[in-house]
Amino acid sequence: MSDAMGRGEVAAADLPVAPGLGAGGDGGSGRPGRETLRLFVRNKAAVAGVVMLIGIVFMTVAGPRIYDNDPKDIVAIPLTGPGELAEARLGTDYLGRDVLAGVIGGGTTSMTVAAMAAAMVLVIGISIGALAGYYGGWLDSALMRFTEFFQVLPALLFAMVLVALFEPSMWTISFAIGVVAWPGIARITRAEFLRLRNLEFVRAARAVGATDWRIIRKVVFPNALPPLIVSATLIMGTAILFEAGLAFLGLGDPNTTSWGLMIGLNRGNFLTAWWSVTFPGLAIFFTVLSFSLIGDGLQDAYNPKLRGR
Amino acid sequence: MRITTTRDKQRSFGRLLVALLAVFALVAAACSSDDDDDAAPATTAAADSGGEAGDDMADDDHDEDDGHDHDEDDGDASGDDMADDDMADDMASAACNGGQNVGGTLIIGSTQVPRHLNGTVQSGYATAVPGTQLNASPLLYDAEYNPMPYLAHDWDVADDGLSVTLHLVEDAVFHDGMPITSADVAFSIQTVQAHHPFKTMYAPVTNVDTPDEHTAVINLSQPHPAILLAMSPGLLPIIPKHIFDDGQEMPTHPRNSEDFVGSGPFRLTEYEPGTIIRMERFDDFFIEGTPCLDEIVMEITPESTAIVLGLENGTTHLSSTLGPSANVLRLMDNPDVEVSAKGHEAIGQINWLEMNVNDPALSDKRVRQAIAYAIDRDFLSEVIDQGITFPVPTGIAAASPFHNPNVNHYDKDIDRAKALLAEAGYGPGELQLSIDYIPPAFVVQAEYVQQQLEEAGIEVELSVSPDFPTWAQRVAAGEYQMTINQVWNWGDPVIGVHRTYLCDNRVGVIWTNNTGYCNPDVDALLNAAGQEFDIDKRAELYAEFQEIVAEDMPIFFLNTPSFWQAYNPAVMNPPTNNIWGQMSPMHEVWLDE
Numbered sequence: 001m002s003d004a005m006g007r008g009e010v011a012a013a014d015l016p017v018a019p020g021l022g023a024g025g026d027g028g029s030g031r032p033g034r035e036t037l038r039l040f041v042r043n044k045a046a047v048a049g050v051v052m053l054i055g056i057v058f059m060t061v062a063g064p065r066i067y068d069n070d071p072k073d074i075v076a077i078p079l080t081g082p083g084e085l086a087e088a089r090l091g092t093d094y095l096g097r098d099v100l101a102g103v104i105g106g107g108t109t110s111m112t113v114a115a116m117a118a119a120m121v122l123v124i125g126i127s128i129g130a131l132a133g134y135y136g137g138w139l140d141s142a143l144m145r146f147t148e149f150f151q152v153l154p155a156l157l158f159a160m161v162l163v164a165l166f167e168p169s170m171w172t173i174s175f176a177i178g179v180v181a182w183p184g185i186a187r188i189t190r191a192e193f194l195r196l197r198n199l200e201f202v203r204a205a206r207a208v209g210a211t212d213w214r215i216i217r218k219v220v221f222p223n224a225l226p227p228l229i230v231s232a233t234l235i236m237g238t239a240i241l242f243e244a245g246l247a248f249l250g251l252g253d254p255n256t257t258s259w260g261l262m263i264g265l266n267r268g269n270f271l272t273a274w275w276s277v278t279f280p281g282l283a284i285f286f287t288v289l290s291f292s293l294i295g296d297g298l299q300d301a302y303n304p305k306l307r308g309r
Numbered sequence: 310m311r312i313t314t315t316r317d318k319q320r321s322f323g324r325l326l327v328a329l330l331a332v333f334a335l336v337a338a339a340c341s342s343d344d345d346d347d348a349a350p351a352t353t354a355a356a357d358s359g360g361e362a363g364d365d366m367a368d369d370d371h372d373e374d375d376g377h378d379h380d381e382d383d384g385d386a387s388g389d390d391m392a393d394d395d396m397a398d399d400m401a402s403a404a405c406n407g408g409q410n411v412g413g414t415l416i417i418g419s420t421q422v423p424r425h426l427n428g429t430v431q432s433g434y435a436t437a438v439p440g441t442q443l444n445a446s447p448l449l450y451d452a453e454y455n456p457m458p459y460l461a462h463d464w465d466v467a468d469d470g471l472s473v474t475l476h477l478v479e480d481a482v483f484h485d486g487m488p489i490t491s492a493d494v495a496f497s498i499q500t501v502q503a504h505h506p507f508k509t510m511y512a513p514v515t516n517v518d519t520p521d522e523h524t525a526v527i528n529l530s531q532p533h534p535a536i537l538l539a540m541s542p543g544l545l546p547i548i549p550k551h552i553f554d555d556g557q558e559m560p561t562h563p564r565n566s567e568d569f570v571g572s573g574p575f576r577l578t579e580y581e582p583g584t585i586i587r588m589e590r591f592d593d594f595f596i597e598g599t600p601c602l603d604e605i606v607m608e609i610t611p612e613s614t615a616i617v618l619g620l621e622n623g624t625t626h627l628s629s630t631l632g633p634s635a636n637v638l639r640l641m642d643n644p645d646v647e648v649s650a651k652g653h654e655a656i657g658q659i660n661w662l663e664m665n666v667n668d669p670a671l672s673d674k675r676v677r678q679a680i681a682y683a684i685d686r687d688f689l690s691e692v693i694d695q696g697i698t699f700p701v702p703t704g705i706a707a708a709s710p711f712h713n714p715n716v717n718h719y720d721k722d723i724d725r726a727k728a729l730l731a732e733a734g735y736g737p738g739e740l741q742l743s744i745d746y747i748p749p750a751f752v753v754q755a756e757y758v759q760q761q762l763e764e765a766g767i768e769v770e771l772s773v774s775p776d777f778p779t780w781a782q783r784v785a786a787g788e789y790q791m792t793i794n795q796v797w798n799w800g801d802p803v804i805g806v807h808r809t810y811l812c813d814n815r816v817g818v819i820w821t822n823n824t825g826y827c828n829p830d831v832d833a834l835l836n837a838a839g840q841e842f843d844i845d846k847r848a849e850l851y852a853e854f855q856e857i858v859a860e861d862m863p864i865f866f867l868n869t870p871s872f873w874q875a876y877n878p879a880v881m882n883p884p885t886n887n888i889w890g891q892m893s894p895m896h897e898v899w900l901d902e
Contacts, residue, residue: 074760078693079635094633095693095756164775250748254755254771265752271614272635 039301046297052290056283060107069098071105071257079273091275093266102257103279109258110287113174114239120178121235125185126221126228132186133193134216144190151183156245163251170253177242181235188231192224226302230295237291244284259284405601405899406881413900414604415880417891418616418628422583422609425565428546429497430504434656437543437892439586439607443571444546445595447475447494448537450655450888454710454800456537459894460489460547460572460595470532470842475540477523481595483549484569484576489595491519493572496550498527504559506818509839510539510804532840534847535801541655543892544804547572574600574896584609594896601899620646620875626900627876627883629653629891633753634697640875649883652890653872657706657798657805660698660754662744662865667825668790670740677862679729680791681719683765688721689757690868698868703855705806706798706869710844711851716859726765737766744791745772747780751793754867758793781819795870796820800888802851803839810858811835826863 040046069075074096075087082091082099090100132143150158162176196202197220205219244260246252252261259280266276405411421435428440447461456464463476481489495517502511513533518526529536539545552570553562564570569577574594579587586607590600608625610616613632619625621643629652631637641648664671664680671677686700702718705711730740742762746755759769774780784792799805808814812827831854838850858864872890876883882897884890 072756072760074757078695094635094753095760160775164779168773168775250773251775254748254752254773265749268613268633268749269635271617272639 036301040297043297043300045293046300049290049293049297052286053294056107056287056290057111059104060111063104063107067101067104069101071097071101073097073101075101079269079276081273082275090279091273093262093273093276094269099262099276099279102262103259103283106257106259106262106280107283107287109170109253109256110240110243110260110284113170113177113243113258114236116170116174117177117181117239117242118232118235120174121182121185121239122228122232124178125182126189128182129186129189129191130193130216130221130224133190134197134212134220136194136197140190143186147183147186150180153180155180156242159242159246160249160251163246168246168251168253170256173243173246173251173253174239176246177239181238181242185228185231185235188227189224192227193220196220196223226298230299230302233291233295233298237288237295240284240287240291404596404598404897406901408598410881410899410901411601412603413601413902414606415602415895415898415900416619416624416626417605417607418619418625418630419607419609420611420613420616420630420632423586426569426577426580426586427548427559427562427565428543429500429548430560430562430565432506434892437889439588440546441542441573441889441892441894442575442588442605443569443573443577444542444548445481445489445572445574445894446542446545446547447477447540449893450538450541452651452654452886452888454538454655454888456540459542460494461540464537466537470534471529473527473529473536475525475527477525478595479523481572482593483572484591485549485552486593487549487551488522489547489549489572490522491517491525492522493547493550494525495519496554497545497547500548500553500559501545505544506820507544507799507804507808509807510535510544532842533803534840534842535803538655538800539804541800541889541892542894543889544799574894575602575605578604596896600894600896602895605895617875620877623877625877626880627874627891629872629874631873631875634694634871637697637871637873637875638695645878646875647878647880647883648873648875649885650871650873651885652874652883652887653892654708654890655798655800655888656872656890656892657709657800658795658870658872659701659704659706659798660751660793660795660867660870661704662754662758662867663784663792663794663824664863664865665787665790665823665825666863667787670735670742671790673733674861675729675733676735676740677865678719679726679733679765680762680767681862681865682722682726682729683767684719684758684761684865684867685721686865686867689754693753693757694868694870697873698870701866701869702859703866704809704858704864705802705851705855709798709802711802711838711848713848713852713855715852716855719859719862719865721761723765730766735766738768740766741768741770742790743770743772744793745774745780745783745789746793747774747777751795754793758791784823785817785819785821787815787823787825792823793867794820794823802835807835807839809864810854824863826861828857828861831857831861 069087075098076085076092076096078092078094078096080088080092082089084091088098088100090103093099093102128143128147132140159176159180162179163172166172202215202219205215210219243258244263247258247260248264250264252258252264262280263277266273270277417438419438421438423435423439424431426436426440426443428436428444445460447459447464449457449459451457460477460481461475462478465474467473475494477489477491477494483489498511498514498517502514513529513531515528515530518528520526527536549570549572552564553559566580566582569580571577574591574596575588576591577586578589579585586609588605590603594600613630613636616625616628617631617636617640620628620640623645631640637648640646662680662684664677666672690696690698690700699707701707703713703716705713707714727737744755744758746752755771759771762769774783783789784794796809797805808821809823810826810831811822812829812832814822815825834850834854838847838854841847841850874883874885874890879901881899881901884893884895884898887893
């Protein structure tokens with residue numbers, strides 16, 4: 001190994017890439033990516049999930065511009081049913097606020113929290129899983145015991161403790177969800193890394209002098225991506241449910257409307273005002289369902305066994 | 310190459326160690342906070358009355374009844390024409406429908422979780438409802454604040470107001486068969502004096518003489534007009550000296566909830582904290598022919614919705630914790646459920662917005678008055694609570710003889726609010742304040758006040774506490790700007806009102822002077838009123854006190870939430886006939902089944 005063969009000079013393209021779907025996660029420009037896309041599109045449920053998600057994202061992003069009721073304003077008599085008033089099509093809650101505006105405005109909070117939490121889950125989970133899976137040995141044991149420690153804690157209770165410890169706000173809620181939800185991702189990452197680390201193309205990379213960091217980043221990680229992408233999609237759904245659960249239990253950020261907060265605050269009136277709970281509930285349902293369908297679709301599309309079927 | 314790898318391994322391991330440590334520190338912090346939470350109730354034990362602000366339940370001081378009033382005389386209570394204004398006299402003969410209706414199980418639904426069942430060391434509704442079934446008190450009260458004989462068949466107040474003599478019934482026994490004597494009364498009063506959070510209640514008592522087994526003489530250092538009310542069922546349960554006088558700490562005494570020996574009409578047979586309290590009739594109860602019921606079962610659930618459904622399908626007989634206004638309105642529409650605002654008048658609970666007058670912004674009276682002008686309390690009661698709560702402009706509830714309705718009401722006036730803020734040096738959007746509260750009980754009030762203040766150009770941030778102890782500690786320590794609170798009058802202002810205004814009652818406990826407000830004139834008025842037996846003179850003193858507080862505005866009074874009771878029509882003599890409602894023995898309640 002000559003000195004000229006420094007770490008920076010091993011270009012990504014020079015490194016061996018696993019056959020099949022290695023580049024799939026990198027942008028889909030290669031043939032395998034297109035194949036994955038074709039398989040995904042063929043899955044009607046998955047496409048329905050994508051359509052649903054686009055609709056929901058559109059609603060939360062463009063909704064407040066089109067529908068200008070502030071979710072916090074009192075617009076009408078409290079607990080008016082849906083369809084009775086032009087200013088509150090989906091009815092009003094216990095304070096006389098517009099439920100439709102709440103569903104639209106709450107979407108922004110729920111999605112933001114979910115995205116931030118999912119990002120945190122991925123960062124923590126992938127880092128720990130990658131280190132444990134790649135290096136193995138006692139480091140693996142230590143990291144996995146650590147992961148198990150988090151895994152055996154009841155997730156929602158642990159998140160409640162974290163939120164209660166700080167003031168409930170969008171940041172602390174995202175943080176709490178991130179802290180409790182990562183063990184699953186860590187274990188999947190570790191499993192993939194364990195599987196891949198001794199495969200020939202990884203050994204080859206090692207043989208040409210690539211550093212561990214580079215191998216993890218450029219060789220192993222891209223090949224471990226497919227199951228991670230699937231999990232990340234599902235994590236979004238889980239995070240939305242977690243956010244809703246925390247808010248339902250009174251640990252939501254009281255200064256920003258969210259779907260879970262709406263359900264939690266209105267549940268006392270459920271017998272008399274079903275609409276104030278049902279519509280945010282449906283919003284959560286469809287959002288989580290869309291992530292779930294997309295996740296399933298991706299899993300099928302990435303599964304080589306289903307190819308060519 | 311190998312060497313590089315190892316070094317890299319070591320480096321990444323170092324990084325990992327740092328991360329590990331960070332996460333462990335976090336977990337440790339989380340766990341220690343958990344401990345804090347557990348410890349908190351102990352440190353605020355004296356303050357946590359469980360019920361005082363624990364629930365958004367309902368009550369009302371007005372006798373408005375929407376035609377749903379259930380009067381036990383509508384039924385043909387054995388057909389006799391006995392006057393019912395003095396139930397003690399005709400108790401034996403008229404009880405339980407002339408003795409025809411003895412038996413049955415009354416199921417009470419409640420969201421209130423008692424800490425234990427010994428009312429001598431624990432205030433609050435949660436303890437008092439079962440506590441008053443299990444323990445008797447010297448006196449009962451009717452619906453007009455008149456004392457009635459109970460354990461004391463007679464009582465005299467000395468002319469100088471410096472002593473009260475109780476004459477106890479002679480055949481009364483505890484649930485273990487031991488006689489109830491004046492020594493037990495003296496012991497109970499001493500216990501309340503030492504451990505009950507309402508310090509003012511028995512503060513003037515110097516000692517209790519027991520010249521014979523059935524006479525107790527309570528000696529006072531000063532005239533104390535509230536002393537007779539302080540002998541109500543919820544405030545002075547008579548507990549057995551032979552059980553409790555064993556040197557153990559009273560607030561944590563194991564017999565507060567286990568092997569319970571009481572003096573009341575029912576005895577404890579099952580107690581599952583937070584779930585169920587089962588109480589069976591005590592056959593040797595000292596009032597002949599009562600109790601009528603075989604059993605009272607309190608089913609405790611955190612969800613008022615479950616209670617409403619139970620009332621609707623007949624599996625719950627009686628409840629006062631009905632949850633949001635909409636639930637009360639829904640039950641009113643149900644012909645199979647009776648709903649009444651009567652009973653519980655003495656509680657006099659008031660929802661209010663408390664302001665920390667030590668806060669730099671809120672120390673300016675004009676800012677506090679501006680806040681008052683910005684809020685429309687009538688809209689809150691009439692529209693948002695749909696007439697289930699009642700606006701109240703002052704800290705003495707409307708049902709009290711000392712209520713002064715002629716104080717400044719601060720009817721909503723946004724321009725005036727803005728002008729006052731400008732005078733105090735705050736333009737629109739320049740003043741930021743926060744409101745602390747505990748969900749879900751005070752969500753409506755907090756969110757409504759936020760809305761109203763933002764209209765007046767004050768930015769308001771809501772700050773929720775995860776649980777009662779956290780909130781109570783913050784408020785008691787004065788670490789807040791504004792908070793929504795519910796405080797009870799507890800029958801007499803000496804017991805429930807003075808505590809939140811007196812300068813020297815800033816003692817770091819919730820439901821004392823948590824605003825930091827101090828006005829020597831107010832102190833003088835309250836101290837004078839606390840020793841005045843003449844009701845008219847007392848009323849004058851309290852009227853002036855209420856005017857000064859309205860002007861100084863340490864507290865903006867919102868409304869009287871409802872203690873609406875809903876009950877099955879089969880429940881006869883429901884606890885709507887006395888000022889303490891369910892915090893009074895139900896020995897005369899019977900089921901018409």
